[in-house]
Amino acid sequence: TYVIAQPCVDLKDKACVDECPVDCIYEGPRKMYINPDECVDCGACEPVCPVEAIFYEDSLPDELSEYATVDREFFAAD
Numbered sequence: 001t002y003v004i005a006q007p008c009v010d011l012k013d014k015a016c017v018d019e020c021p022v023d024c025i026y027e028g029p030r031k032m033y034i035n036p037d038e039c040v041d042c043g044a045c046e047p048v049c050p051v052e053a054i055f056y057e058d059s060l061p062d063e064l065s066e067y068a069t070v071d072r073e074f075f076a077a078d
């Protein structure tokens with residue numbers, strides 16, 4: 001799955017939402033979240049993010065590694 005990291009916090013540009021073919025990017029209180037059970041790993045959202053907040057989960061830079069499970073936990077809490 002792809003994930004959305006810290007650069008999205010308090011920004012929520014939402015350019016990614018229009019690109020997602022399965023509408024699996026949802027708005028949270030402070031950032032956008034990708035539902036890992038719905039994401040089809042197409043990668044369409046990644047290049048349109050103006051702040052480069054979106055990464056494939058295994059490709060997060062070290063300083064953003066804590067975001068590997070943030071989106072998954074957001075939906076698990078529902």
Ligand code: SF4
Binds near residue numbers: 021024034
């Ligand atoms: Fe949606 Fe594709 Fe991005 Fe997954 S990788 S969130 S399916 S646009």
